[in-house]
Amino acid sequence: MINKYTLDNGLRIVTEKIGYVKSASIGIWVNVGSNNENDETNGLSHFIEHMLFKGTKNRKANEIAEEIDNIGGQMNAFTSKECTCFYVKVLDENIVEAVDILSDMFFNSLFKQEEIDKEISVVIEEIKMYEDSPEDLVHDKLTEIIFNDSPMAYNILGTEQNLKTFTTEKVLNYMKDKYSPHNTVVAVAGSFDEESFVNLIKEKFSKWQNKFVEHVDKDSHYERKVVGINKDLEQLHVCIGNKTIGRHHKDYHSLLVLNNIFGGTMSSRIFQEVRENRGLVYSIYSFVSNYSNSGIFSIYAGMSYDQVEEAIRTVLKEMVSMKNGKITMKEFNRAKQQIKGNYILGLESTSSRMSAIGRRELLFNEILYPEEVINSINNVKFEDVVKIANELFDIDKLSITFTGNLNKHKGIEEIINEVLGEEYES
Missing domain, CATH: 3.30.830.10 (Metalloenzyme, LuxS/M16 peptidase-like)
Incomplete structure (x- = not known):
C-alpha cells in the first residue's frame, strides 16, 4: 500500500x-x-x-x-x-x-x-x-x-x-x-x-517555509547532425540517435518493448546481427533516456575504423526491417516478458521501490502501483511497436556522433553521410 x-x-x-x-x-x-x-x-x-x-x-x-x-x-x-x-x-x-x-x-x-x-x-x-x-x-x-x-x-x-x-x-x-x-x-x-x-x-x-519556484520546461528544436570529436583512440566510438517521447507518454511502454527487441539485450537484433553474426563490433547496444516530456533513443557501438561503414549500414537495415513489421511474435513476447521480469525483480529492493514512488510523485504528482505498470506492459500491441519504429527510425532524422583518431583515419564523416544517404526501404 x-x-x-x-x-x-x-x-x-x-x-x-x-x-x-x-x-x-x-x-x-x-x-x-x-x-x-x-x-x-x-x-x-x-x-x-x-x-x-x-x-x-x-x-x-x-x-x-x-x-x-x-x-x-x-x-x-x-x-x-x-x-x-x-x-x-x-x-x-x-x-x-x-x-x-x-x-x-x-x-x-x-x-x-x-x-x-x-x-x-x-x-x-x-x-x-x-x-x-x-x-x-x-x-x-x-x-x-x-x-x-x-x-x-x-x-x-x-x-x-x-x-x-x-x-x-x-x-x-x-x-x-x-x-x-x-x-x-x-x-x-x-x-x-x-x-x-x-x-x-x-x-x-515543517518549519521550512514554502515559496513558489517556477519550473519552465523549454522544448528544443531538434535538427539532425553528424558530429565527430578527435581523440587519440584505438577504436571508433559511435552513437546513433533520435529525439523521442517522455515517460508520461501513452506509448512509453511500446518504446521500451521496441528498445528491448532492437538492442536492449544480448538476444536483441543488433547484438546478434552486428556482433555475433558479422563480428563487426565488440560492444553494441541501444537504450532510451526518458524525461518528463521528451527523451533520447540511442545506439552505441565501438568498432575498428575500417568496420564503420558496414556496421552502420547493418544497423540501419535492422531499423528498416522493424519499420516494415518484420518482428516475430517470439521476439515480441520475449521482450515484454524481459521488461516485466526486470521490473518485478527491481521491486525486491527497498531502494528501487523508494526511487519509483519518489520520482513518480515528484515529476508527475501521482502514485503508480506495480499492477498498473504490469498492465501497461501487457497491453502493448504488436502494431504499437511498429508504429513507434516508423516514427523513431526515420533515417533522415537520425543524428550520429563519433570519436576517435580523426587525423589518422580521415573521411569518417563522409563515409557516415554516404551510408545515411543510401536507400534502405524495401
Missing part, C-alpha cells in the same frame, strides 16, 4: 511498507536538476549535491560518514537533468538516526568557501574522467544535439569555467531560489512505523 501525506508547507511524503524486509530506504527528492540552470549556473545543482556531504553546523564531514557507518547504513546522492536526490538505506531500528543525519545535511550544511574550492577540484577531475570515456563523450554530444537550444542540453556536471566561479554566496542563492517544500518529496520504502515516520518528517521539515 502506497500512502501520501502533504504537510502544511507543501512538502509531500510518500510511503510504502514492505512487510518481509528489515531495512528502509529514505530519500529526499527535489525537482531541481541541470534543466533548471542557465549559462552561468550550469553545474550548480550537481555541485550542491556534493557539498551537502562536506559538513554541517552539527557535524563535520568525517562525522557524517562515521555516523552512517556506525549504524551500518549506506548514504549517497545523485543529480539528473530533472531532479536531485539524497538518500539513505538503514536497518529499520536506525531510521530516526538516519533521518536526523539526512535532514541536518539538507538544512544545516555550511558551504564554507575552503570546502567549495576543494570540491571544485574534485568535480573538475570528475569531468575529465567522463571526457576520457568515449562512450560517455559521444552520448553527451548526442544529447547536446537533440536538446540543442534548451537547458536539457547542459552537461549535469557543468563546465570547468563555470565551476571556478562558484562561491558560498552563489551556492546559497541558488538553493534559496530553487529549493522549496512545494517542489520536494520525502519518500520511504521498507520496514517502518507509518505514524512515527510521518511525525518525524513533520518535526524535521
